[in-house]
Amino acid sequence: MDSSFFFGVSTVAYILAMMAYITYIAFKNLNIGRAATAFTITGFLLQSIGILSRWKEFYDLSGMGWLRSAPLTNLYESLIFFVWCLILTYLVVEFKYKNRSFGAFVTPVAGLALAFIDLSGMSKEIQPLVPALQSNWLLVHVMMSFIAYAMFALSFSTALMYLITTTHKKTEGSYIFWTVMLGVFAAVLAAMGLDFLKFKLVAATPEALIKSYLFKATFSNASPLISVLSYMAALGLVFAVWNYGSILKKLIGAFGISDKTLDEITYKSIAIGFPIFTLGGLIFGAIWADQAWGVYWSWDPKETWSLITWFVYAFFLHARTLRGWRGHKAAVVAVIGFVAVIFTYLGVNLLLSGLHAYGSQ
Amino acid sequence: MEKLKEKTPIDRIWDFFASVKLAIVIFALIGLTSIVGTVVEQQVTEAKNIEVISKIFGSSAAPAIYNALDALGFMDMYRSWWFTTLLGLFAANLLICSIDRFPAIWRLVRTPIKPLEKEHIKGMSIKREFVLKGSPDKLKAAAEAAMKAAGFRPSESKEAGEVQLYSEKGRMSRLGIYVTHFSILIILIGAIIGVFLGFKGGLNLPEGSSYSVAFARTGPATNEAVREREIIISATESAGGSVAAAAESLGVGEDRLRARMKELGMEPLDFIIRCDDFEVEFYDKSDMPKSYTSLLTVMDGGREVLKKWITVNDPLKYKGFTFYQSSYGLMPDKADVRFILRLTSPSGQSETLRVRQGEKFLIPGTKLEVTAADFSPALSFDEAGRPFTYNEMMNNPAVHLDITSAGAEEVHKWVLKRYPDTGTLASGHFIQLLDIWGGQYTGLQVRRDPGVWVVYLGCLLMSIGLYVVFFLSHRRIWISLHGAKGSVTVTLGASANKNREALERKATKIESLLREGGK
Ligand code: HEM
Numbered sequence: 025m026d027s028s029f030f031f032g033v034s035t036v037a038y039i040l041a042m043m044a045y046i047t048y049i050a051f052k053n054l055n056i057g058r059a060a061t062a063f064t065i066t067g068f069l070l071q072s073i074g075i076l077s078r079w080k081e082f083y084d085l086s087g088m089g090w091l092r093s094a095p096l097t098n099l100y101e102s103l104i105f106f107v108w109c110l111i112l113t114y115l116v117v118e119f120k121y122k123n124r125s126f127g128a129f130v131t132p133v134a135g136l137a138l139a140f141i142d143l144s145g146m147s148k149e150i151q152p153l154v155p156a157l158q159s160n161w162l163l164v165h166v167m168m169s170f171i172a173y174a175m176f177a178l179s180f181s182t183a184l185m186y187l188i189t190t191t192h193k194k195t196e197g198s199y200i201f202w203t204v205m206l207g208v209f210a211a212v213l214a215a216m217g218l219d220f221l222k223f224k225l226v227a228a229t230p231e232a233l234i235k236s237y238l239f240k241a242t243f244s245n246a247s248p249l250i251s252v253l254s255y256m257a258a259l260g261l262v263f264a265v266w267n268y269g270s271i272l273k274k275l276i277g278a279f280g281i282s283d284k285t286l287d288e289i290t291y292k293s294i295a296i297g298f299p300i301f302t303l304g305g306l307i308f309g310a311i312w313a314d315q316a317w318g319v320y321w322s323w324d325p326k327e328t329w330s331l332i333t334w335f336v337y338a339f340f341l342h343a344r345t346l347r348g349w350r351g352h353k354a355a356v357v358a359v360i361g362f363v364a365v366i367f368t369y370l371g372v373n374l375l376l377s378g379l380h381a382y383g384s385q
Numbered sequence: 386m387e388k389l390k391e392k393t394p395i396d397r398i399w400d401f402f403a404s405v406k407l408a409i410v411i412f413a414l415i416g417l418t419s420i421v422g423t424v425v426e427q428q429v430t431e432a433k434n435i436e437v438i439s440k441i442f443g444s445s446a447a448p449a450i451y452n453a454l455d456a457l458g459f460m461d462m463y464r465s466w467w468f469t470t471l472l473g474l475f476a477a478n479l480l481i482c483s484i485d486r487f488p489a490i491w492r493l494v495r496t497p498i499k500p501l502e503k504e505h506i507k508g509m510s511i512k513r514e515f516v517l518k519g520s521p522d523k524l525k526a527a528a529e530a531a532m533k534a535a536g537f538r539p540s541e542s543k544e545a546g547e548v549q550l551y552s553e554k555g556r557m558s559r560l561g562i563y564v565t566h567f568s569i570l571i572i573l574i575g576a577i578i579g580v581f582l583g584f585k586g587g588l589n590l591p592e593g594s595s596y597s598v599a600f601a602r603t604g605p606a607t608n609e610a611v612r613e614r615e616i617i618i619s620a621t622e623s624a625g626g627s628v629a630a631a632a633e634s635l636g637v638g639e640d641r642l643r644a645r646m647k648e649l650g651m652e653p654l655d656f657i658i659r660c661d662d663f664e665v666e667f668y669d670k671s672d673m674p675k676s677y678t679s680l681l682t683v684m685d686g687g688r689e690v691l692k693k694w695i696t697v698n699d700p701l702k703y704k705g706f707t708f709y710q711s712s713y714g715l716m717p718d719k720a721d722v723r724f725i726l727r728l729t730s731p732s733g734q735s736e737t738l739r740v741r742q743g744e745k746f747l748i749p750g751t752k753l754e755v756t757a758a759d760f761s762p763a764l765s766f767d768e769a770g771r772p773f774t775y776n777e778m779m780n781n782p783a784v785h786l787d788i789t790s791a792g793a794e795e796v797h798k799w800v801l802k803r804y805p806d807t808g809t810l811a812s813g814h815f816i817q818l819l820d821i822w823g824g825q826y827t828g829l830q831v832r833r834d835p836g837v838w839v840v841y842l843g844c845l846l847m848s849i850g851l852y853v854v855f856f857l858s859h860r861r862i863w864i865s866l867h868g869a870k871g872s873v874t875v876t877l878g879a880s881a882n883k884n885r886e887a888l889e890r891k892a893t894k895i896e897s898l899l900r901e902g903g904k
Contacts, residue, residue: 152668155676155697155710299851307844316698318709318830319585320840321576323463325423332416339412346405372423 027081027095030074031104031138037067038111038135045128049279057124064131068111075108085152092158096166098151102369103141105167107134109174117178117289125279129181161312168304173365175297176337179290180362183355186286188276190352194266198352203269205359207262214261215242215254287350290358298337305330329368336361402477403485411475418471422462425454434460476573483566490559498553498861500542501878506863509878510885511892517873517900521548521866524873527902528864531895537862546867553861559882561853568850572843578836584652585834588708591716591826595659595684597626599706599831604650614649617642625687626657652831654706656685661692663713663827664820665779670803672780677710679827705833712828715762715777722824724757724784731813739822751812752790759785760821764801772799782821783807858883862892864899875899 044060047053075095083093095101114130117123184202191199218241238244242254265272309330314320321327340357343349349357392400401407424441425434431451438454439447458465506512517524525541525548532539537552586601598618604610617631624630632642646653661680668675676696683691683703693701700709722742729735730750740746745756763776764783772783783801788810800808800818808816862879877896881888 152673152675155674158676158696159698295855299848299855302851303848307848310844311841314837315700316709317711318700318707318832320837323422323427328419328423332419335412335416339409342405342408 027074027078030070030077032142034067034071034074035135035138035142037063037070038131038138041067041127042131042135045124045131049125049128060124060127060131061118064111064115064127067134068108068115071104071108071111075104088153088158091160091163092153094163094167096163096170097153097157100141102166102170103137106170106173106177107137109171110134110177113174113178113293121285121289123281123285125281128279129185129276130178133177133181156316159312159315161308161315165304165308165312168300168308172297172301172305173369175293175300176362176365179293179297179358180365182286182289182293183358183362185276185279185281186283186290186355187352187359188269188273189286190283191269191273194269198356199269200266201356202359203266204262206272207265208258210265211258211261215239215258218242283351287354290355291344294337294340294358294361298334298341301330301334301337306334326368326372329364329372333361333364333368336364399481399485402481405482407474407478408482411471411478415471415475418459418462418468421454421459425459427463428461431455472573476570479566479569483563487563490563494556494559497556498540498551500549500551501863503547503865503867503876506865506876506878509863509880511877511879511881511889513875513877513892513896515875515896515900516868517875518871519873520870521868521873524866524875524899524902525550527899528866528875528895530902531898532862532864534898535891535895539864546869548866549863550866551861551863553859555857555859558853558857558859561850561857563850564846565850565854568843568846570843571846572840575836575839575841575843578839579834580836583834583836584832586650586652586831587711588658588829588831589714589826590658590660590679590681590829592660592663592823594826595622595657597621597624597654597657598646598651599654599829601650601652605648610649613645614651617646617649617651621653622657626653626655626685628653628655652833654704656683656690656704658683658703658708660827662822663825665713667780667803672776677713677827679710679829681708705835707832707834709830709832710827711830713778714826714828715779716824716826722760723822724760725819725822726757726784727817727819729815729817737819748810748812748814751814753810753812753814754789755816756787756789757784758787760824761785761799762821762824764799779821779825782818784818784821786816855883858887860888860891862888862895864895 041060041063044056044063048057048060078095078101079090079093082095083090086093096105110130111134114127117126184206187198187202191202193199216238219238222241240246243251243258245251245254309327310320313322313327336357340349340354340361343357344354425437435447435451438450442450454460458467462468507514528550529539529541532550532552537554539550539552542549542551584599584601586599588596588599590596596618598621604614617635620635621628621631624634628643628646629639632639635642637645643653659682661682663677663679665677666675667673678694678696680692680694681701682689683701685704691701691703695701695708695710697710700707702708723739724742726738726740727735728738728748738746740757742757742760745754747754761772761774761783762778763774763780764772765775765781766772775781781801781803783799786798786800788796788798796811798807798810800816802818802820805817808818810816858881860879860881863877865876867874867876877892879888879892
């Protein structure tokens with residue numbers, strides 16, 4: 025049994041957990057709720073075993089010591105670790121706040137992310153490390169960054185839920201913000217899906233697909249007609265989300281999580297994520313760069329985006345502490361912060377080039 | 386009553402820099418301009434960025450957009466005057482804002498907790514009030530025990546008919562924010578020290594060669610400059626790296642020589658660094674590098690003082706300089722290489738040979754004469770089986786042997802380091818290529834940065850500061866016991882600047898302990 029077997033089974037467990045959480049919200053049956061938690065924990069344990077066994081596989085292959093064989097070196101492995109952190113964080117929240125409703129939101133993210141990792145044909149090969157990555161700092165740097173990303177992901181989802189459940193008028197700024205945000209997000213995902221369908225045979229790897237063929241099927245199609253139509257379709261999608269946003273509101277309202285709890289989780293997860301990100305992401309990253317290249321800070325795109333992310337969250341904390349921003353305004357900043365995180369993590373690798381390992385070679 | 390004072394211009398400037406609004410504007414400006422700086426590549430050719438911009442805005446608009454961005458300094462923005470100014474404003478804002486607020490916090494930190502009026506206690510964000518039966522003394526002891534159980538060490542004050550117990554924890558944690566902000570300033574100071582007093586450059590050091598200087602990224606490239614550099618390099622080298630001795634031999638003052646070296650884009654090391662060997666290893670038979678290592682020797686005052694194999698994550702440090710393994714390459718002039726070969730006879734005896742290019746050697750016990758005629762840094766074969774060099778790096782080195790024996794036809798043979806089988810001769814001998822030495826240089830990044838420790842100190846302070854800010858809090862608690870025997874009113878009040886819920890739980894714990902203990 026290799027690591028991908030465990031990842032496969034944990035995907036199934038998360039999807040079962042998702043169904044159980046949704047049923048639990050619908051019928052409020054405590055036993056179903058317990059089953060949902062049990063599925064999540066099972067999935068989490070299986071995924072942990074998967075990560076450990078991949079660690080072992082890597083160790084056997086590379087012969088480079090435990091610390092340098094951490095399975096955190098490419099997109100595939102880092103996404104898996106991200107999901108693991110997210111589930112761990114969720115479980116802590118579930119036990120602390122004694123509220124299961126949130127699981128209906130997190131387990132599908134975990135299950136779908138794992139399924140996506142599997143389906144996209146992302147390279148699962150264990151790749152040996154290039155010399156620059158052979159550092160013990162890599163482990164702490166990447167691991168802490170992802171723990172922080174998981175905290176930020178949590179704050180993003182609570183902030184978004186907060187916005188969805190507390191905006192009432194279609195003309196309200198915050199309502200427009202979240203509907204346009206979700207609409208654009210859906211349009212980008214759909215466009216990427218079309219790229220995938222059209223070019224997956226041409227591109228060698230998913231990374232190459234995104235790098236060379238991004239939006240070639242839609243917005244930047246060779247034919248101006250298709251390009252214009254794509255923009256119109258995207259606008260239509262954004263409009264649809266804006267127009268029918270209240271359906272989503274009812275749906276998430278059914279989770280029965282109070283606004284105050286959402287606001288509090290948003291703040292708390294940022295308050296934990298921020299120092300971890302500062303230490304692991306920025307400081308340890310700088311130490312590692314200093315060891316490997318002799319510059320602790322070189323303004324390469326990855327570093328700069330980490331700094332931008334850091335500024336957004338520093339902004340959030342100051343606005344909250346000093347200006348008393350709560351509710352909508354704070355939630356909007358938290359959402360923007362996570363957009364910066366996604367860009368730091370994926371956008372820089374896939375869209376911009378840099379010194380860093382992921383996808384840059 | 387507060388007196389309304391006329392604000393002087395200095396007050397206004399002060400207020401401007403002390404405002405949090407300014408901080409928010411600066412955060413946004415640094416963030417937004419940095420985004421542009423990650424999209425256009427920094428310090429690259431014009432053509433490259435026009436291509437990048439074309440991809441976003443189309444090729445017709447690209448040159449105009451490029452020119453506009455270029456005029457604004459975005460092509461090297463992190464060094465531009467306005468970005469530096471933004472960072473300066475940011476630092477000034479942070480400093481003045483901290484100074485502005487410091488007195489209030491300092492007063493808070495210096496003054497320990499005092500007993501409060503009962504009305505005040507009732508006004509706390511966490512409050513409980515209940516009546517217990519029992520003697521005041523017994524209840525006081527119970528309250529003391531309950532506070533201790535919750536981790537507080539109570540002080541006591543007595544007034545007519547009232548006993549008050551009060552305690553606080555983590556008062557100093559209020560300084561965490563200042564430590565955090567201060568650490569940012571320290572990091573900026575460290576960075577400035579590095580920029581003004583440090584050196585960042587490189588050195589391509591051929592195997593077997595030594596240098597006593599490192600080179601800055603830029604420097605004059607005229608013929609005279611090149612010649613002058615050579616004169617200075619050879620003078621410092623023959624002086625064993627010592628600039629003072631070199632200056633004497635050239636007949637100029639030492640300071641003058643140092644200044645001239647700076648102008649010429651050179652950094653004197655004051656010692657000699659030599660590369661004895663460079664090796665690159667690959668994973669199996671692929672071209673994916675596994676490690677780059679160089680054996681470096683430092684010579685100071687005519688003696689070897691340090692010898693170390695450096696790798697990518699493990700540099701050599703000496704006298705403030707750090708030498709990092711950063712690249713490698715083939716010497717453009719490949720005249721003086723040596724092939725290190727291992728010759729194994731059919732009976733299993735083996736010996737190691739070092740032969741120069743073009744040098745002949747005899748295989749013992751035979752009439753075979755071998756010449757190491759040529760080499761390729763990365764040999765491959767095309768479909769027709771013809772050899773060609775696919776890469777100018779030493780990825781897959783091979784040596785070309787001409788083998789002659791009296792009367793027989795000359796045999797030509799490529800022996801590849803990565804494929805030892807290629808070295809089998811018809812006579813049953815076996816020649817293995819161990820290394821090609823002297824054909825490569827190791828690319829070192831050379832840095833001297835006296836500010837780096839200041840930066841690290843700042844990082845350490847920031848970690849401590851953030852820990853204090855987010856994981857500690859200032860908690861205060863008061864319990865007033867009021868009343869006579871039989872019926873004592875207990876008033877509990879508590880406040881925390883962070884994580885109120887944790888203190889709320891403690892208050893609940895104290896209450897229940899007190900209710901039990903008073904019985
Ligand atoms: C990126 C740089 C900065 C970082 C990382 C940072 C960090 C922090 C943190 C972590 C807090 C505590 C927030 C909380 O309690 O949740 C804080 C508070 C604060 N910051 Fe900053 N800060 C930065 C820049 C600035 C600047 C430029 C100013 C100047 C106006 C400033 C002024 C303040 C003030 C006045 C407080 C509140 C202090 C108090 O509660 O007494 N900060 N900062």
